[in-house]
Amino acid sequence: MKKIYIKQFLMYAALSLAVITFIYPFLWMIGASFAPMQEIGTMTLWPSHPTWGNFKSMLEKIPIGRSLFNSLLVAVFTTSLVILTGSVVGYALAKMHFRGKQLIFYIIVFTMSLPFQVTLIPNYITMVNLHLVDTYIALIIPFAVSAFAILMFRQAFQGLPQALIDAARMDGCNETGIIFRILWPNIKPTIVTVAILSFIGSWNEVLWPLIVVRNEKLMTMPQLVTLFATGGRADSQLGVKIAAAVLLALPVMIAFLFFQKHFIQSMASTGLKD
Amino acid sequence: MNATSIINKTGSFQKRKLLPYLLVSPYLIFVIVFVIFPVVFCFFLTFNKWNIIAPMKFIGFNNYYRLFHDRLFWKAVVNTLQFLLLHIPLQLVVSLFLAYLLNQKIRAASFFRASFFMPVIVSGVVVTILWQQLLGFDSGLINRLLMAVGMQKVGWLINPDIAIYSIAVMATWKNVGLYVILFLVGLQTVPTQYYEAAKMEGANRWQQFYHITLPMINPTIFMVVILSTIGGFNLFIEPYIMTGGGPLNSTLSAVLYIYKQAFQYYNMGYSATLGFFYDIMIMSVVVLQKKFIEKEI
Numbered sequence: 227m228k229k230i231y232i233k234q235f236l237m238y239a240a241l242s243l244a245v246i247t248f249i250y251p252f253l254w255m256i257g258a259s260f261a262p263m264q265e266i267g268t269m270t271l272w273p274s275h276p277t278w279g280n281f282k283s284m285l286e287k288i289p290i291g292r293s294l295f296n297s298l299l300v301a302v303f304t305t306s307l308v309i310l311t312g313s314v315v316g317y318a319l320a321k322m323h324f325r326g327k328q329l330i331f332y333i334i335v336f337t338m339s340l341p342f343q344v345t346l347i348p349n350y351i352t353m354v355n356l357h358l359v360d361t362y363i364a365l366i367i368p369f370a371v372s373a374f375a376i377l378m379f380r381q382a383f384q385g386l387p388q389a390l391i392d393a394a395r396m397d398g399c400n401e402t403g404i405i406f407r408i409l410w411p412n413i414k415p416t417i418v419t420v421a422i423l424s425f426i427g428s429w430n431e432v433l434w435p436l437i438v439v440r441n442e443k444l445m446t447m448p449q450l451v452t453l454f455a456t457g458g459r460a461d462s463q464l465g466v467k468i469a470a471a472v473l474l475a476l477p478v479m480i481a482f483l484f485f486q487k488h489f490i491q492s493m494a495s496t497g498l499k500d
Numbered sequence: 501m502n503a504t505s506i507i508n509k510t511g512s513f514q515k516r517k518l519l520p521y522l523l524v525s526p527y528l529i530f531v532i533v534f535v536i537f538p539v540v541f542c543f544f545l546t547f548n549k550w551n552i553i554a555p556m557k558f559i560g561f562n563n564y565y566r567l568f569h570d571r572l573f574w575k576a577v578v579n580t581l582q583f584l585l586l587h588i589p590l591q592l593v594v595s596l597f598l599a600y601l602l603n604q605k606i607r608a609a610s611f612f613r614a615s616f617f618m619p620v621i622v623s624g625v626v627v628t629i630l631w632q633q634l635l636g637f638d639s640g641l642i643n644r645l646l647m648a649v650g651m652q653k654v655g656w657l658i659n660p661d662i663a664i665y666s667i668a669v670m671a672t673w674k675n676v677g678l679y680v681i682l683f684l685v686g687l688q689t690v691p692t693q694y695y696e697a698a699k700m701e702g703a704n705r706w707q708q709f710y711h712i713t714l715p716m717i718n719p720t721i722f723m724v725v726i727l728s729t730i731g732g733f734n735l736f737i738e739p740y741i742m743t744g745g746g747p748l749n750s751t752l753s754a755v756l757y758i759y760k761q762a763f764q765y766y767n768m769g770y771s772a773t774l775g776f777f778y779d780i781m782i783m784s785v786v787v788l789q790k791k792f793i794e795k796e797i
Contacts, residue, residue, distance in 0.1 A: 248616050251630050337535050345539070430623040
């Protein structure tokens with residue numbers, strides 16, 4: 227009996243230690259963002275004289291509000307397009323018969339395993355030639371179609387009975403009607419999964435914006451924070467840097483707390499990130 | 501019923517046949533513009549010298565020649581390999597250990613799971629800024645902790661022998677939650693009868709783990725190794741923000757070097773060559789891993 231208790235104790239001790247390792251830094255960061263300059267270096271979680279100072283000077287120094295808007299706009303449009311194109315292409319691959327279907331399927335698998343270094347420079351050149359540098363379109367279009375989303379939708383549609391589609395066709399429903407009005411309500415979990423993953427992916431993307439956007443007004447939040455953190459403007463202002471990081475983390479963290487189960491299930495079902 | 505629906509119903513055979521292609525066309529256009537063209541163009545660029553502004557100049561295999569004699573590139577590759585040498589085993593062991601604990605009958609398992617997962621969903625930019633504070637030399641939290649228990653300060657990010665490993669620990673911290681979930685899924689697929697049978701035969705915990713669990717979750721191990729290899733080879737934002745590649749280029753990752761060649765020095769042709777060559781390297785490593793891990797079982 228005693229041996230079991232010791233084992234139990236050790237297990238919870240190890241897990242709790244792990245939780246502290248993963249969560250404490252975030253709590254410290256939130257506390258530090260409210261701390262006055264001289265208090266930041268300490269390990270305490272909450273400053274003795276909390277202040278909005280860091281956030282105020284951040285607003286003065288960098289257009290963080292605008293970048294928040296940019297990030298939201300880009301993430302919402304990207305996610306919507308990914309769901310739209312994913313559904314349409316996934317539907318064709320799942321429920322229609324046509325020549326070249328198999329080939330397209332293999333191309334999709336191939337593109338998923340293609341590393342980004344190869345496409346980075348040519349895609350930048352494409353943006354330059356199409357005069358899309360420093361536009362929202364440049365931030366959205368390269369992510370508007372996702373091979374991963376197509377495969378997810380294909381799988382979901384395959385699970386639905388053909389009778390559903392035949393019945394709708396009998397009633398005079400066209401293909402877009404079938405996809406969006408008849409089939410969509412039946413695959414809500416897939417839609418949510420794809421939405422969550424592509425929103426997070428878009429929100430956290432930083433390399434591509436660094437390349438195609440130079441105009442500070444169009445910068446996304448991670449990009450702006452990155453440039454701020456590396457550019458020397460923050461050197462003397464540790465608190466401001468931390469405040470910017472908190473603001474960048476907060477929307478995702480709050481969304482995570484709300485949709486925690488969905489997040490983890492969707493990640494588990496895919497084994498893929500970004 | 502209106503006219504259009506009647507036309508739809510009796511829609512011509514031709515239209516029916518074209519419809520699937522219409523539906524997949526967004527993907528086809530996308531692939532041509534953002535995948536096939538780039539791959540071809542990248543290959544073409546590797547034989548040229550180009551700074552975007554001046555016209556391209558054909559230089560044959562010069563870029564490849566330069567690559568093999570570029571000490572800094574090879575240093576960056578070695579740095580990345582050093583990073584992987586710590587990152588992959590650490591990630592594997594820690595995530596499997598935590599998943600194993602969570603798979604026991606644990607209270608509040610979802611709370612633990614969610615905590616481990618937090619760093620995964622947060623931007624790498626946030627994680628990097630945060631760890632900069634943890635690893636700072638004079639006022640970093642970890643050094644303060646060391647001093648408090650009477651130990652020496654460590655130059656986590658300023659000692660060229662250590663810096664890349666500090667980044668490896670940070671990257672592991674960021675990603676481990678994802679792999680915990682993957683392992684948890686893998687562990688749950690092992691039938692419990694196997695363990696019961698092993699217990700009957702008198703196998704202890706460790707023997708059960710070694711002879712049943714490990715072979716059964718081999719596909720998950722394979723996936724975790726592949727994903728962290730590819731992710732690790734693409735190491736970029738962490739050194740970019742944290743150290744800029746320093747000190748003494750000790751944290752210059754290969755991707756950071758490729759990025760700098762293109763977007764700081766505007767050597768587009770050379771950068772494309774590096775990218776092309778580096779991708780072939782990654783793919784070879786992944787193929788080798790696949791052979792090696794699958795043979796083991």
